[in-house]
Amino acid sequence: SSFISVANLANQLGVRYNQLSKSLATLGFDDDQLGHDYILDHETAALVAEEFGFTIINDSIEKMDEKYDVQPAPPCEDLAKLKPRPPIVTIMGHVDHGKTTILDFLRKSSIVKGEFGGITQHIGAFSVTTPVSKKNITFLDTPGHAAFLKMRERGASVTDIVILVIAADDSVKPQTIEAIKHCQKSNANVVLAINKCDKPDAKPDKVLQDLTQHGIFAENYGGDIQAVRVSGLSGLNMDKLEEEVVALAEVLDLKAEFNGVPVEGHVIESQVKKGAGNVATVLVTRGSLKNGSIVVAGQTWGRVKSLKNEFNKTVKVATPSMPVEVYGWKQLPEAGDLVIEVPTEAKAKSVIDYRIERSRIQQQLKELDNINKQRILQK
Ligand code: GDP
Numbered sequence: 284s285s286f287i288s289v290a291n292l293a294n295q296l297g298v299r300y301n302q303l304s305k306s307l308a309t310l311g312f313d314d315d316q317l318g319h320d321y322i323l324d325h326e327t328a329a330l331v332a333e334e335f336g337f338t339i340i341n342d343s344i345e346k347m348d349e350k351y352d353v354q355p356a357p358p359c360e361d362l363a364k365l366k367p368r369p370p371i372v373t374i375m376g377h378v379d380h381g382k383t384t385i386l387d388f389l390r391k392s393s394i395v396k397g398e399f400g401g402i403t404q405h406i407g408a409f410s411v412t413t414p415v416s417k418k419n420i421t422f423l424d425t426p427g428h429a430a431f432l433k434m435r436e437r438g439a440s441v442t443d444i445v446i447l448v449i450a451a452d453d454s455v456k457p458q459t460i461e462a463i464k465h466c467q468k469s470n471a472n473v474v475l476a477i478n479k480c481d482k483p484d485a486k487p488d489k490v491l492q493d494l495t496q497h498g499i500f501a502e503n504y505g506g507d508i509q510a511v512r513v514s515g516l517s518g519l520n521m522d523k524l525e526e527e528v529v530a531l532a533e534v535l536d537l538k539a540e541f542n543g544v545p546v547e548g549h550v551i552e553s554q555v556k557k558g559a560g561n562v563a564t565v566l567v568t569r570g571s572l573k574n575g576s577i578v579v580a581g582q583t584w585g586r587v588k589s590l591k592n593e594f595n596k597t598v599k600v601a602t603p604s605m606p607v608e609v610y611g612w613k614q615l616p617e618a619g620d621l622v623i624e625v626p627t628e629a630k631a632k633s634v635i636d637y638r639i640e641r642s643r644i645q646q647q648l649k650e651l652d653n654i655n656k657q658r659i660l661q662k
């Protein structure tokens with residue numbers, strides 16, 4: 284498919300013929316084969332254009348521009364627009380120290396206390412209302428999960444607070460140390476859950492002492508990190524743990540815009556559901572997601588058909604820190620994808636066209652790069 288002459292392409296990209304022929308040489312074109320009038324096919328032109336920061340959309344050469352994509356809105360500077368939002372909490376710790384038990388207890392107690400006497404669905408995240416202060420906490424139960432790795436790669440961190448679980452009968456272990464390092468690197472705010480305190484051989488004081496060797500200083504141990512002696516099994520002090528999280532959240536002054544800004548969020552997990560199509564659990568971080576909202580995520584988009592919480596109950600609106608199941612995606616978005624609201628379906632489609640084209644070309648450039656490297660090695 285002949286598409287454009289070398290001279291015309293150089294002109295449109297705003298580069299010299301020499302620069303273009305150099306770039307074409309890396310694609311395997313010979314200098315003596317080329318000339319100003321040499322006609323490039325669509326594919327080759329797209330590859331070269333990409334190197335110079337251009338892309339080909341509908342046969343026209345366009346500066347690869349943010350205008351085809353969509354970015355999060357700049358941070359809010361008007362403090363009056365910000366409202367308090369629930370903290371987003373993950374649980375970390377050594378294997379068998381009780382992470383799952385603690386999460387299950389929190390989840391179950393939230394159901395018993397809640398208005399729905401029902402079965403929860405696993406949606407990767409859930410909300411809890413604390414028994415005393417009646418504040419909400421959002422728990423993510425998928426750390427170590429692909430979504431987190433992808434978000435970390437992008438430099439996005441959704442977690443506000445880490446509950447570090449250490450079994451009082453086992454103390455600090457290799458994965459405890461790993462978790463501590465992660466918390467220190469990402470500057471996470473930590474609450475300690477000294478677990479299994481129902482056991483006769485529990486030694487919570489030893490745990491707190493051992494933690495000082497790793498730079499974790501609890502109250503009365505040279506620092507101000509809160510430590511709660513709990514049992515995920517019996518429920519001992521679990522309400523205190525929740526209240527410590529809420530207290531820390533208040534100190535952190537966690538806030539977000541609930542309105543007047545395009546919705547932002549992260550895909551926590553996604554799946555195709557029988558009869559319901561593509562469903563993604565989204566943790567909203569900004570704005571209010573509603574039925575009819577048009578959102579893009581990764582290389583897909585959707586018009587929100589319905590929103591459901593972890594009780595499989597329809598919700599009208601999802602505000603910051605709320606996890607919801609979002610129905611209505613054209614294709615399945617991936618865990619870790621950034622979700623952004625756009626004003627129209629046309630905008631959503633052009634953003635996705637652009638992203639697909641860009642990643643296709645980047646993939647090809649990568650393959651070509653590999654071929655060239657092999658060629659050099661063979662010489
Ligand atoms: P995870 O690997 O950190 O998710 O740990 P689990 O939640 O799967 O717990 C590992 C084991 O410890 C299970 O047999 C739990 O029943 C037990 N366990 C967890 N929490 C407690 C607790 O507070 N007290 C006691 N006695 N056992 C617990």
Ligand code: MG
Nearest residue numbers: 379382383384
């Ligand atoms: Mg577990």
